[in-house]
Amino acid sequence: MNRLRVVLLLVLVSLNAFGQQKRPLKHEDYDGWESVSSTSLSKDGHWVGFEINPQDGDGRVEVKPHDGQGNSFSIERGDHYTFSHDSHWVVGKILPQKDTVRMLKLAEKKAKDMPKDSLFILSLEEGGLEKLSRIKSFKVPEKEGNWLAIHFEKEDKDASKDKSAKDSTETDSTHKKKHPKTDGTLLTVRNFDGSVSYEIQRVAQYGFSEKGDYLYFVQAEEDTLDNAAIGLLALKNGERTLLDSGMTKYSDAAFSKDLKHFAYLASGDSAKAEEPYYQLFLHNIGKDGSEAIVTKDTEGLLAEGKVAKSGNLKFSENGSRLFFGVNEDYKTYAYEDDTTILDEDRVSLDIWSWKDDEIQPMQLENKDREANKSFLAVYDLKDKSVVQLGDREVDNVNLDKDAKFDLVIATDDRPYRINYSWDIQIGRDIYLIDVETGQKKMIAKNAKGYPSLSPAAKYVHWYSYPDSAWLAYDIAGQKTVNLTNTIEDDFYDQLHDSPSMPRSYGSAGWTKDDQAFIVYSRYDIWKIDPSGKKDPVNITGGTGKAQKTSFRREVLDREEEFIDPKAPLILSAFNEQNKKSGYFKGDINGDETPEELIFTDHRYYGLEKAKAADEVIVRRSTFQEYPDVYATDLDMGALTQLSHANPQQKEINWGTVELTEFMTLKGDSLQGMIYKPEDFDPNKKYPLMVYFYERRSDSFHNYISPAPSASIINISYFVSNGYVVFVPDIKYDIGHPGKSAYDCIVPGVMSVVEKGYVDTDNMAIQGQSWGGYQVAYLITQTDMFKAAGAGAPVANMTSAYGGIRWGSGMSRMFQYEQTQSRIGGTLWEKPMEYIENSPLFFADQVNTPVLIMHNDKDGAVPWYQGIEFFMSLKRNRTPAWLLVYNGEDHNLRKRKNRKDLSIRLSQFFDHYLKGAPAPLWMTEGLPAVEKGRTLKYELSE
DSSP states (O other), X not given: OHHHHHHHHHHHHHHHHHHTOOBOOOGGGTTTOEEEEEEEEXXXXXXXXXXXXXXXXXXXXEEEETTSOSOOEEEETEEEEEEOTTSSEEEEEEOOOHHHHHHHHHTTOOGGGSOOOEEEEEETTTOOEXXXXXXXXXXXXXXXXXXXXXXXXXXXXXHHHHHHHHHOOSOHHHHTOOOOOBSOEEEEEEETTSSSEEEEEEEEEEEEOTTSSEEEEEEOOBTTOOOOEEEEEETTTOOXXXXXXXXXXXXXXXXXXXXXXXEEEEEOSOTTOSSOOBEEEEEETTSSOOEEEEOTTOTTSOTTEEEOSSOOOEEOTTSSEEEEEEEEOOOOOHHHHOTTSOGGGSOOOOOOOTTOSSOHHHHHHTHHHHHTOOEEEEEETTTTEEEEOOOSSSOEEEOOTTOOSSEEEEEEOGGGGGGTTTOSSOOEEEEEEETTTOOEEEEEEEEOSOOEEOTTSSEEEEEETTTTEEEXXXXXXXXXXXXXXXXXXXXXXXXXXXXXOOOBOOXXXXXXXXXXXXXXXXXXXXXXXXXXXXXXXXXXXXXXXXXXXXXXXXXXXXXXXXXXTTSOEEEEEEETTTOOEEEEEEOTTSSSOOEEEEEEXXXXXXXXXXXXXXXXXXXXXXXXXXXXXXXXXXXXXOOEEOOOOOGGGGGBOOEEEEXXXXXXXXXXXXXXXXXXXXXXXXXXXXXXXXXXXXXXXXXXXXXOOOOOOSSSOOHHHHHHTTOEEEEEOOOOOTTOHHHHHHHHHHHHHHHHHTTSOEEEEEEEEEEETHHHHHHHHHTTTOOOOSEEEEESOOOOHXXXXXXXXXXXXXXXXXXXHTSTTOOOSOTTTSHHHHHHTOGGGGGGGOOSOEEEEOOTTOSSSOHHHHHHHHHHHHHTTOOEEEEOOTTOOSSOOSHHXXXXXXXXXXHHHHHHHHOOOOBHHHHTOOOGGGTTTOOOOSBOO
């Protein structure tokens, strides 16, 4: 009897285990995999909002109490939401159902027939939900004021016809009455509960003042009437003021902070004018009329300049100045205007000149930007005068955040720009410009860094690449000081391994009144007195360096001007060795060592604090845990999980990840990551996939969502389907990038093999771009891999060196001389290094089957590189396939193509590493006559 019970018990346990068996990921799982985005807190910290969206399908907005207790809300298809400033309401869009839109597209319906967005207004106190249909856009004031502006789409003509036919008792002639044509539509301005509401017809654009006291609106023309207009709505009493009408265009607008003035741009030129002239108008709020204060003939304006259409209008903090942009007037040429020349007879050519600062492809890429370039000018409201601050000589002028100082920073890199094709770390001359006079003063020549003005405008600071130090120009003392030269710590990237000057670790900013500058070393944080009167203070006390943990300040107030010494100092922390992360409480004076708040085996990021409370939210992840939203306070004593994305993962055979260390062939110690299936059995032999791209181990706790591939293997998919995946770090030697990859990757792979669970007859490598190059190089040096995938690989550095990165128009020279390719010299200085590092010259040594993806609109790596590599393999009869997605860039952008690549990657590697049948596209190819007619995913017999 007892024996029978044992047998029955074993059967039940077995059946239960079978019933709970998890399945591997499928390509069909991608669409439903969710992501959480757009996290935010209400001002009072009581409510947390976020969006949850599947990769393909309808998402939702969720709003939950910060403490996780009480009523929560979910708005299906919600998008682009925001909290009211009093924290009582949420407003956002509701998108049309994607399935409905898809069906209409299949029925070949036009865009005008597609369903439009709706609007939801949710009361957080009562739970009431109001919905409005056919919404074009909505806005709320930036900082204060519980007002809502709702801009509606044009009226649905068919719906209005049906309604009039049903409800009207008038004659048929009335029904045929035409409505005036206009591009403007209804704008409703209301408070959230709808108890106060204003309507404005035929609105084209609109915007609130910062605190919601006023709303401006621009009304579009109606039919052929010259009745375009701009006006203001006073929200306290609903009073409307028409400022101007009869102009053909109104563009850009700005309120002064004290609400005494309102500025806007307007043009009276024909709507068909190619280059209309705009005037800058000023209105004294509370008074009648507006005044054109700047026209193209205004004294002080840039010679042959005009007010820029995209004026970027901005009042100074005290309202005494108005900043605006100026364009150079459109230049015409006789050849251009000659109407006797047919278009077919016009010459079209590019002339490349050795004297050009930028090569022609860069000029063409930046053509529109240059043609519409605006130069900063300022109008003094008291003196009624214009001062031009920027011009072609010094065009990069940067206002401080609130435009409150009498000087601005400007830079000019023109003297050095001709070198940019091969030296991307060119210098720039730094100027201070007097806002009152426009006078320029150079404070640094050929500075290799990016200057910023300190919050109190006492210093201009920048990281100087040649000095590996932070510098500051003392404006009152008119001298430059080295802020970090006396500190026994390094402020440059210590892992930098390319032939260029290393970057800095960054800075946290300045304390009040520019008393101290806060800067980062590799691990610690330093407080520096720019006057030199006080010694620098390591405010993390050397704890970071001692524990190999990098500390960085978290910005809790996005509107802060400076670091408040009295405010809590919250530091993020990341340990380089074990990859733990979290948050510590710091001491701005350095009297106390950092106090741990939370520090665990997770990745933490996205810390946000409520504007008027100490409540915060944060994201947390591991490879197994999606980065959901958690709520806590500044003490971080406990975390409350608010979002729960991807519950379906519990049904999936997921995976685990572990850190591993290995020695390179040169004797350096590096880290790597080993991903294993969740049901891993150490007694089995697994096929091994190896993926790499420089140093990746710091991403140890990153969650990898199953998603169709833009270019590389999806690690979660491959691990779930029975592969072990290894991702090694790589350290490079200048001039030998290919050999460096070999010296790191091969011993890294062998260190994994030594663990005993890898099937050494079934190992593969895959990489994209720089990773694709390394794949191509490795298979010329070893036959240890049974298959390889190389995306957008550079195969021939000698031909690629002289090529163009079409996405930016830049010459590729800089990449080989200074950055990723790491040759460290020109082709004629180091010809053998270019040849030795080019897989093409050793293509006859490749015996590994290769799947290449290289797309015909690749803007980063020339498409012909993939062709050169494929043709060399084809010539040597090495099994190779080249996937070219038409019209696609370096990485795939279209989801349909990403899905296709994911299928082909898995079929390719499953065939070679698992012995699965080859798909027809591998055995038969895809002849051009069958293109677009079949995908040939079917497996051969």
